[in-house]
Amino acid sequence: MKQFVFLEHAADAKFQAFGRTIEECFANSALAMNSVECNIKKVAAKQKLAIRVSAENTEELLHKFLEETLFQMETKKLLFSKFKIKINEKKNSLTAELFGEKINKKKHELKTLVKAVTWNNFYLKKEKKIWSAQAVCDT
């Protein structure tokens, strides 16, 4: 199973991410978003940051998780390459540890800044035991 794939979109970054568990699907979605900005293989999991997110349903939880991750990336000047996520599906909430390091122009092969996570064609679903998500990030 692939972690994520990028799809054609004229202006922005559209991806699908997959997981055998909902947590894995969330983590791969955040990895895809980070890979819009840099080569995630070059990002060492040196620093840890903990976040909490809650929402009204699991799809919105994923959206808010990506938004929160993006907010942390931009304000703390970090890139992330590893995620440990615990999701409470009944309460539509999660706690996550984001691992990464400070942005380094010379090391991380920077690409394009993600401005925001849009709701355009956004989804989270489970089919035949596989979770998948889709998002379009404004770049």
Add this chain to the structure above:
Amino acid sequence: MQKIREGVYEIPKEGEMRASARIYASEKILGKIEAEAFQQLKNSATLPGIQKYAIGMPDMHTGYGPPIGGVGAFEKETGVVSPGFIGFDQNCGIRLIRTNFTAEEIKPKLKELIDVLFELIPAGIGETGKIRLKKDELGELFAQGAAYLVKKGYGWKKDLEKIEEKGQMKNANPEKVSEKAFQRGLNQSGTLGSGNHFLEIQKVSEIFDEKTAKKFGLFQGQGVIMLHSGSRGAGHQIATDYLDKMLRAMEKYKIKVPDRQLACAPINSSEGQDFLQAMNCGVNYAFANRQAMTHRIREGFEKVFGQKAEDMEMSLVYDVCHNVAKFEKHEINGKQKELLVHRKGATRAMPSGRKENPEAYMTTGHPVIIPGSMGTPSYVLVGTETALNETFASVCHGAGRAMSRHSAMQQKRGEQVKKDLELKGQIVKGASWAGLAEEAPEAYKDIDEVIASVELSGIGRKITKNLPMAVMKG
């Protein structure tokens, strides 16, 4: 799709559409617009209170919510405001700065100039500006826009006369801006950003209307500077916050949209009013951001040429937004009505006589600045009466992408893009190789064709054509 006249096509009202959709494009350009972009335009036509038509410009392409290159005007009393119809980069826009140099006079120092500007203006991911603001100062900047920075010594008082809205949207209320948006905005004033944002040194290569060009301070062979940037993280966060609020509010107002990114609320609702007050802060942030960079550009020229910016006559030609919603009066069925005009990747183009023009441009109409893609020409236009009557005084905002960033990266390497442009005699300095690959000229529509569409449909008139000499990319 029906042909209305040369350069104008209409998709009749169907299904949930409340208005028909119109596209301003030549047949050639029309063939290059993706089916999804047309669908997004039709989706935009379903929003409550939309007037006349949902309008697509010749640079139209797939976006999120409405297409990029989309215009929609909504009746003040019955219509809606939609954050997604403005975009996350509120008041992304273009500023053109003149000099009294010819391009030939700049050329010998071009390399040095771009290197100096690259040092002075932070570009790309993770960069912070040199202007450090405290929270209360950022609040003032949100409320006052470019005027705040001019007061602090960044630029000239007369700059404000040559900025749309004089660089300050009224009714901007920092209390409606979230803590997160403040945090994202604190250290980014005076930064270029990434993606398609750029700073370019250009040569005015052709003059189509001598008299108007002169009014704009432009002459044949002149060296000018074009700047493309927006509201950075502050604006992106404001849009994110209010999109969320509107998604929740729609049920209350019994509004259904075909794409959640079109989430909206009645203009007269508390959600609508709060958003407008917050959005105006984002718009003001972008005006201030371009003002801060203008100050640095002048500093850079002073350093390289050893002259004062005043002596090099580096005044603004104009500064226009292309992602914004604003109240304007337009004629609907013979009556003047106050409308909230949303422009998402579309440039305001008020013809002569309209009160929105600065005094200096009242008899010509303000300059409408349209950048090409990297390595290709840009244009200065003016709006026409046709634009006023048909497109709510709007034209395109650029060439418009024809290829995804992903495909561009697979087909081109940044190093090759730089080399190709250098063979054409242009200097390119980018914050990242991948960024250059994504912005390869081949990834965009032909700007000459797009501008030909604008002229064919009669919504704009060419004043100058500018060629790139050196570009700095985020």
